[in-house]
Amino acid sequence: MKKTVLYDHHVKLGANMVEYADYLMPIQYSAIKEEHHAVRNDAGIFDVSHMGEIAVLGKDATDFMDMIFTNNIRSMTANQILYGFLLYDTGGVVDDLLVYKYNDEHYFLVVNAANTDKDFAWIKSQAQNFDVEVLNKSPQYSELALQGPKAESMLQSHTDYDLSTLRFFTFDDVTLEGRSFMVSRTGYTGEDGFEIYGDHTDIKALFKTLLISHEALKPCGLGARDTLRFEVALPLYGHEISETITPLEAGYKFAVAFDKPAFIGKDALLKQKEAGLKRRIVGLEILDKGIVREGAEVFKDATKVGVVTTGYLSPSLNKAVALALVDKPHDKRGTELTIGVRKRLLKAKVIKRKLYNK
Amino acid sequence: MKTPKELRYTETHEWVKVEDGFAYIGITDFAQDSLGEIVFVELPEENDQLNQNSEFATIESVKAASDLNAPISGVVVAVNEDLEDAPELLNTDPYENWIVKIEIEDQSELDSLLDSEAYIKVTEEE
Numbered sequence: 336m337k338k339t340v341l342y343d344h345h346v347k348l349g350a351n352m353v354e355y356a357d358y359l360m361p362i363q364y365s366a367i368k369e370e371h372h373a374v375r376n377d378a379g380i381f382d383v384s385h386m387g388e389i390a391v392l393g394k395d396a397t398d399f400m401d402m403i404f405t406n407n408i409r410s411m412t413a414n415q416i417l418y419g420f421l422l423y424d425t426g427g428v429v430d431d432l433l434v435y436k437y438n439d440e441h442y443f444l445v446v447n448a449a450n451t452d453k454d455f456a457w458i459k460s461q462a463q464n465f466d467v468e469v470l471n472k473s474p475q476y477s478e479l480a481l482q483g484p485k486a487e488s489m490l491q492s493h494t495d496y497d498l499s500t501l502r503f504f505t506f507d508d509v510t511l512e513g514r515s516f517m518v519s520r521t522g523y524t525g526e527d528g529f530e531i532y533g534d535h536t537d538i539k540a541l542f543k544t545l546l547i548s549h550e551a552l553k554p555c556g557l558g559a560r561d562t563l564r565f566e567v568a569l570p571l572y573g574h575e576i577s578e579t580i581t582p583l584e585a586g587y588k589f590a591v592a593f594d595k596p597a598f599i600g601k602d603a604l605l606k607q608k609e610a611g612l613k614r615r616i617v618g619l620e621i622l623d624k625g626i627v628r629e630g631a632e633v634f635k636d637a638t639k640v641g642v643v644t645t646g647y648l649s650p651s652l653n654k655a656v657a658l659a660l661v662d663k664p665h666d667k668r669g670t671e672l673t674i675g676v677r678k679r680l681l682k683a684k685v686i687k688r689k690l691y692n693k
Numbered sequence: 694m695k696t697p698k699e700l701r702y703t704e705t706h707e708w709v710k711v712e713d714g715f716a717y718i719g720i721t722d723f724a725q726d727s728l729g730e731i732v733f734v735e736l737p738e739e740n741d742q743l744n745q746n747s748e749f750a751t752i753e754s755v756k757a758a759s760d761l762n763a764p765i766s767g768v769v770v771a772v773n774e775d776l777e778d779a780p781e782l783l784n785t786d787p788y789e790n791w792i793v794k795i796e797i798e799d800q801s802e803l804d805s806l807l808d809s810e811a812y813i814k815v816t817e818e819e
Contacts, residue, residue, distance in 0.1 A: 366730050367755040558756055624777070626733050626753045648732040648755065655733075677735070677751065 339384035340477050340535040341542055348554055356448035358385040361556040370559035371650040374524050378483030379555035380545055383530070384538065387451025388476045389444040389458060393467035397439045403461050403599055404434060405582065407592040411436040416504045416519055419590045420582050421454065422600025426607055427578040430454050431570060431587075433521060435506055443472075445530075447572045461599065477538035481545065482528035482555075482563075489549045490518075490529060493541075498529075512544055523560065525567030525691065565645050566691035568618065568658065574629065574644040575616050575658055583607055584660065585616050586688055614662045616644065618688045621655035621674070623681040632675045633659050633683075640665045643674065651691045658688065694816065695722045697788055701803065702812035703764045708788065709806060716803075717791035718764060720752065723816045725787045728754040734776045734783070736792065741769045743795055745802050750792055752783070765802040767795035 337358045345352060350361035361382065363370060373379045391400060401408040406419030415436055421429035430450045435443040446454045455471045462469055481490060491498050493511045501507060506519035514537040522528040531541065545552060561571070568586075570576045576585045583591070583604060591604060621627055626648050633641035646657035657674075665672060666685060673680040700708045706724035710717045725731065733753040743749045743763035750761045771794040775782060782790040797803070807815065 362756070363729065368730050562755065624733070625735065626758070628758060648753070650755065679735075 337385075339382055340539050341382045341384065344539070344542065345382065345554075350554070350556060353557070355557060356385050356451075358448065360385060361554070363556040363558045364554045367556070367558035367562060368650045370553055370555040371562050373551075373553035374483045374526055374555060374559065374563055375651055376484070377551040377553070378481060378485040378489055378528070378549070379524075379553045379559065380542065381480040381482065381555050381557075381560055382478075382542070383480050383560075384477040385448035386473075386478055387446040387448060387454065388472040388478075388532070389446060389451075389455055390470045390472050391442045391444065391458070391467055392470070393440055393465070395465040395467050396442055399462060399465040399467045400434065400442050401595065402597065403458060405591045405598055405600070406434075407595060408434070408436075408442075409595075413438055414505050414507055416506060416521060417590075418504075420576070420587070420600075421457065422582075422598070422604070423578065424600060424603060426581045426583075426600045426603030428572065428576045428580070428582065429457050429578075431572060431576055431582075433519075435517075435519065450572060475534065476532050477535045478533075479531045479538060479542060479545075480522055480524075480528065480560075481531065481552075482522045482524040483526050485549075485551060486526070486528040489545065489552060492548065493544065501529075511541055514540065516541070523569055524563040525569070525693075526563075561645075562647055562650055565647060565658065566649055566651055566656075568616075568688040568690065570616075571645065575660075580616075580660060581607060584612055584614060612663065614641065614660055615666050616658055616688060617661050617666045618686040618690050619643070619646075619657040619659050619672070619674070619683045620686045621646075621657065621681055621683050623679075623683075625676055625679065625681050626655045627657045627674045627676055627681060627683070631657075633661055634673045634675065634680070635665045635670075640672065649690060656686075656690045657683070658690075661685070694726065695788065696809045696813050696816075698809045700788070701764070701806035701808065702815075703762065703806060704812075704815050705762045706816075707761060707764050709764045709803070710791070711797070711803065714797065715770065716765060716767060716795050716797050718761075718793050718795065719791045720761065720783060720787050721812070721816075722787050723819075725784050728752060728759060730755050731780045731783045734780045734792070736772045736774075736776065737769050739769050739772065743767055743769060743793070745805075752780075761792070764806055765795075766798040768798070769793050769795050
């Protein structure tokens with residue numbers, strides 16, 4: 336079992352530590368709801384050092400990335416970030432990731448913790464005919480996510496860099512409290528905020544400084560990270576996207592550049608698009624009392640038409656809602672469905688996938 | 694963590710209080726603390742039969758669902774309907790807020806329950 340550099344600090348802060356992606360990570364410090372609301376209303380800080388970082392370097396880096404990544408690599412300028420997918424030939428997802436562009440010969444990929452080793456091996460296996468070097472940099476980096484409407488003003492008090500100029504989905508080298516970090520305006524919560532990459536000692540120092548300096552800043556665990564991303568329909572690998580659930584079924588066509596001449600998985604996705612989707616991820620509002628969880632079966636009358644991929648009592652809406660993979664034509668907004676929960680069948684209604692809007 | 698001496702306990706963190714020939718069943722302080730914020734309780738209905746060690750209710754926290762096991766057998770004579778609208782009462786006072794009241798079917802089943810000292814040992818080992 337691995338520990339992040341902040342492990343002792345989490346324990347001191349009273350966190351419940353759980354095993355996740357081979358790391359001992361904080362699931363919550365105080366209470367998931369409280370941490371969730373802190374991010375929606377003020378700001379929260381997450382240790383996301385378990386995330387994987389992979390560098391792609393070399394003369395052919397742009398050509399190579401263009402082939403393995405679904406989104407439009409050639410449209411990127413330096414210091415820009417794109418969200419997209421690595422796909423199998425079948426159109427199933429190897430992983431979803433952020434790609435940071437330094438220059439035409441240097442890209443930095445941030446991948447899911449649980450997939451880092453798989454991704455690294457897969458990327459290397461595709462690289463044989465390209466002049467590129469693929470490096471797993473994960474052991475060198477720690478990472479924090481500072482998220483919430485007050486994230487910018489809080490971080491600004493630790494740097495001379497004008498953070499208002501750092502636009503959404505861009506990154507830069509930023510000096511915070513005299514130490515250098517790579518800071519991007521990105522996140523996984525539906526709020527404004529930053530993801531901050533640095534070496535272990537620097538991240539440890541920054542985490543402590545931020546928490547001491549800002550009373551309204553709450554340390555947040557994986558529990559709130561999941562409820563926050565769920566409410567704004569950001570997919571989680573293994574739930575809304577997977578080896579068998581394609582980006583089109585998940586509703587992420589915008590991150591698939593069909594106008595590119597080629598990328599791995601394009602033929603399969605094009606075929607799926609032309610044949611018409613058979614199922615897709617929808618939002619569900621649970622009309623009866625009760626909460627539905629991942630794996631619960633979805634029915635139309637007596638026929639099984641889908642499965643819940645994530646479900647919670649949404650802390651922001653204070654309503655039971657879910658994301659579910661539902662067969663067509665039962666995916667239309669307003670369709671009434673039922674969901675099996677233990678011995679009961681709960682009534683539900685198809686709603687927008689983005690469950691929470693500011 | 695509170696563990697009142699006058700109650701009996703299970704290894705799965707339910708408590709039992711016997712009063713006027715009826716048994717009240719709830720969850721322990723340790724249980725509510727490990728579950729975190731309780732957001733929904735799926736209660737049994739009056740006249741449901743509870744069987745010792747079988748699941749009889751479900752508690753949902755933000756993160757997950759947990760089943761409750763019946764410490765002893767018996768027929769449900771009342772459920773605590775306050776919990777339908779205010780499930781968080783189980784967090785604020787787990788011993789004041791019982792979940793079901795049942796008719797005791799077999800007095801000898803009470804002997805299989807833990808006293809407070811034995812239960813504290815169980816929680817220390819977790």
